[in-house]
Amino acid sequence: MIGIVAVSHSHALARAAVTLAREMLHEQPVRIEIAAGLDETTFGTDAVAVSEAITAADSGDGVLVLMDMGSAVLSAELAIDLLPGEHRVRLCAAPFVEGLMAAAVSAAGGADLAEAAGEASNALAGKQVHLGSDADADADADTGGGGGTDGGAGTDRGTGGVAGAGGRAGAGAGGGAGAGGGAGAGSGACGDAGVDVGSSAAPAESGPRARAEFVVENPHGLHARPAAKLVGAVRALDAQVLLRNLTTGAGPAPASSLSRTAALGALSGHRIEVTATGSDAETAVERVLALADRHFDEEPSGVTAPPTVEHRGGPLPASPGIGIGPLWRIAAEEFTGADLAAVDPAASPADERLRLDAALTAVRADIDRLRARAGGEAGIFEAHQLLLDDTELLGAVHERLAAGETAASAWSRTLGAAADELDRLPDDYQRARAGDLRAVRDQVLVALLGRSAQVISRAGVLVAADLTPAQAAALDPTLVAGIVLAHGSPTAHSTILVRARGIPAVVGAGSGVLEAPEGIVVAVDGKVGTVVVGPGDNVLADYTERAVAQQKQREAAVHEARRPATTTDGVTVHVAANIGSLDDARAAVRNGADLAGLVRTEFLFLGRAAAPSVDEQEQMYRALAEAADGRRLILRTLDVGGDKPLPYIDQAPEANPFLGVRGIRLALAQPHLLRDQLTAIGRVAADHPIGVMFPMITQLAELRAARRILAEVVDPDIALEVGIMIEVPAAAAKAAAFAEHVDFVSIGTNDLTQYALAAERGNESLGALADPLDPGVLHLVDAVRRGIAGRARVAVCGEAAADPAAVPLLLGLGVDELSVSPPSVPLVKAAVRELDTAACRALATRALTCESAQEVRALT
Ligand code: PEP
Ligand code: MG
Numbered sequence: 001m002i003g004i005v006a007v008s009h010s011h012a013l014a015r016a017a018v019t020l021a022r023e024m025l026h027e028q029p030v031r032i033e034i035a036a037g038l039d040e041t042t043f044g045t046d047a048v049a050v051s052e053a054i055t056a057a058d059s060g061d062g063v064l065v066l067m068d069m070g071s072a073v074l075s076a077e078l079a080i081d082l083l084p085g086e087h088r089v090r091l092c093a094a095p096f097v098e099g100l101m102a103a104a105v106s107a108a109g110g111a112d113l114a115e116a117a118g119e120a121s122n123a124l125a126g127k128q129v130h131l132g133s134d135a136d137a138d139a140d141a142d143t144g145g146g147g148g149t150d151g152g153a154g155t156d157r158g159t160g161g162v163a164g165a166g167g168r169a170g171a172g173a174g175g176g177a178g179a180g181g182g183a184g185a186g187s188g189a190c191g192d193a194g195v196d197v198g199s200s201a202a203p204a205e206s207g208p209r210a211r212a213e214f215v216v217e218n219p220h221g222l223h224a225r226p227a228a229k230l231v232g233a234v235r236a237l238d239a240q241v242l243l244r245n246l247t248t249g250a251g252p253a254p255a256s257s258l259s260r261t262a263a264l265g266a267l268s269g270h271r272i273e274v275t276a277t278g279s280d281a282e283t284a285v286e287r288v289l290a291l292a293d294r295h296f297d298e299e300p301s302g303v304t305a306p307p308t309v310e311h312r313g314g315p316l317p318a319s320p321g322i323g324i325g326p327l328w329r330i331a332a333e334e335f336t337g338a339d340l341a342a343v344d345p346a347a348s349p350a351d352e353r354l355r356l357d358a359a360l361t362a363v364r365a366d367i368d369r370l371r372a373r374a375g376g377e378a379g380i381f382e383a384h385q386l387l388l389d390d391t392e393l394l395g396a397v398h399e400r401l402a403a404g405e406t407a408a409s410a411w412s413r414t415l416g417a418a419a420d421e422l423d424r425l426p427d428d429y430q431r432a433r434a435g436d437l438r439a440v441r442d443q444v445l446v447a448l449l450g451r452s453a454q455v456i457s458r459a460g461v462l463v464a465a466d467l468t469p470a471q472a473a474a475l476d477p478t479l480v481a482g483i484v485l486a487h488g489s490p491t492a493h494s495t496i497l498v499r500a501r502g503i504p505a506v507v508g509a510g511s512g513v514l515e516a517p518e519g520i521v522v523a524v525d526g527k528v529g530t531v532v533v534g535p536g537d538n539v540l541a542d543y544t545e546r547a548v549a550q551q552k553q554r555e556a557a558v559h560e561a562r563r564p565a566t567t568t569d570g571v572t573v574h575v576a577a578n579i580g581s582l583d584d585a586r587a588a589v590r591n592g593a594d595l596a597g598l599v600r601t602e603f604l605f606l607g608r609a610a611a612p613s614v615d616e617q618e619q620m621y622r623a624l625a626e627a628a629d630g631r632r633l634i635l636r637t638l639d640v641g642g643d644k645p646l647p648y649i650d651q652a653p654e655a656n657p658f659l660g661v662r663g664i665r666l667a668l669a670q671p672h673l674l675r676d677q678l679t680a681i682g683r684v685a686a687d688h689p690i691g692v693m694f695p696m697i698t699q700l701a702e703l704r705a706a707r708r709i710l711a712e713v714v715d716p717d718i719a720l721e722v723g724i725m726i727e728v729p730a731a732a733a734k735a736a737a738f739a740e741h742v743d744f745v746s747i748g749t750n751d752l753t754q755y756a757l758a759a760e761r762g763n764e765s766l767g768a769l770a771d772p773l774d775p776g777v778l779h780l781v782d783a784v785r786r787g788i789a790g791r792a793r794v795a796v797c798g799e800a801a802a803d804p805a806a807v808p809l810l811l812g813l814g815v816d817e818l819s820v821s822p823p824s825v826p827l828v829k830a831a832v833r834e835l836d837t838a839a840c841r842a843l844a845t846r847a848l849t850c851e852s853a854q855e856v857r858a859l860t
Pocket of ligand 2: 727748750751
């Protein structure tokens, strides 16, 4: 006898449905297993639980799986891959409750898998017959007709791949004609919040009485939960409500049907048309718009935020500008054949196996961390973890290792082949899993080869989970129109590099973006933090128009960029550039920077197997100084650790590297590195205007120790300015202690903010909390200015220096210099020229009395 598995988001629902089905069996034995909910009370589905349920239900004749919607389907599909041994399994698209009853009854009667699936799929017929032909119009709109589910008899698979025929149940075909006609008759263009009400008193059936459009702003789109809200809001009304996704052209779908509403594929940023007929048409449309305004009652990040903290999920602005282009991803072939083949000649298959195991362990730990950060988006990482432990895949990899392949080659080829196989399938869900396989393949390759896949830039918008600093540094801004990162944060070092390249970017867009297909057009606004995948004509026109306006504003600012930034009352503020490469140095000059206020020398140390020698460093710094063409370079000594590890620096693992041995702490722990670097800097300072700056200074003793090494290696007659970065709150509070020992201080608001607010700068879910305009951070900036009291220059080189809202505040707090990414220099100079310092001081004084960053921002 076949077995049955009920997969649902809700344990209670599945248990009740199974109880109901058993009522029909009159105690005939049928194996029905439940895989539902993450536990008794938590909604969710779990592929491992489904696979265990299938194994338990299978007595040898096969198992029919009935699912509710969404991730239940994904989990059931994944479960098949997880099954140990041979099982015949059929996923059935039948309605969950009716299908379960029909399948149970037919199984008890001895039906085989195909018969039971057919019975289950026809289970809506009774209801349809009962509702009769006079309900056709309603049935078309409300249920999508039975045709959708009837047509899909299910997908029948062996555990080794797809064995049976039968596609996924088609979307209900009913309702199409009437809906299409109705939507087409909508009157004119409507604003986001407007409701068009037809003026005619025609009967409801003759066309829409009300129509409007709204833009989905929920970070994860109109997925099941918000869609359920929408359905609930209109179902009881006397109105036929239809939805159409104007961005993708999907629909129309009756708003009374959860599955069809969710199937509109309405992602964040998509424009949705709502039309309604019937006596309550206007009310229905108004209710939908009101819900859309309230983001369908979802917390933006999908979590309940404490009242005083606004946890902002969804995309965050990361690099200003608008980018439009086809979506592309980092391709796996960018690990070359030579990378994969390179192997120590003495390495045996056993050694390679050990290397692979170590890489898998490291990646598991990484994924654990990502899962913890991903919150509601953790599902994708669970799938990745399951792939890492997939015994079938590992078995194939081990066979290749035994045959003498390197770990990198065996892993890459096995997962690549499995992904290619999935790519050939017609099913969207399965194709999406090919992307998962490739992501996991690449992550393990990164761990195995000790570096990231090289990014070969392509034209269009790069969509990735995250970027490493090395990958970001390699991007070609002439090709890459924009970047969308599922994770990441505005002050992560990779984002800083993206900004330096002037590439529009948003970060923290959520894992959903990773599912978007290659080649689809993506529009990104990195200034406000929006992403639209597959924009419709109107959205595209809007983005293009704004891009043109921004470009004009930029060109005007660039035209004036070489002039000093002098306020309306005659105070000149130095606007400097933060640079990390020769290209950046050239861009700084092109954009009119007065000096390079922060040279992140660590980026010259990346992507190498060993630290550069003194001679190499001298050559690099000299090249930068020459490119800067007489402008002062402030070279920051190596600031590694935290989110910038270097493979050739031996560092013990730390539970919290941001609070660990980083910056000056590491330099003093490995003084040969600092000595070499200061020697090279001293040589260049002999004939170029140079400053040296020590990062992460916490105590005067650290500065003294660094200065002692400096005095050992650099002739005291060489003019070399010395300064420190103020990134640690304690250093800000006791700035007076440093004043006599430095020529300048530069406030690193990126780190100062993370340490002051205890909000890790790379953590996308703390994006809004980690705001440098928090009054607590502003008080620290004020403390620096008061402590230094004119005895040294005060600069700001964190990303806040380029924030239009922060510029007047920083000037008002007495900052002398703003150091920003090269493309931001002209805009910051233009902003300074509009300001009056007395007004800035008044503004800063008020900001210091505010309670929150939001309140401060409201002042500016
Ligand atoms: C900062 O912390 O603000 C800073 C400029 O340094 P980095 O971003 O390189 O840590
Ligand atoms: Mg810093």
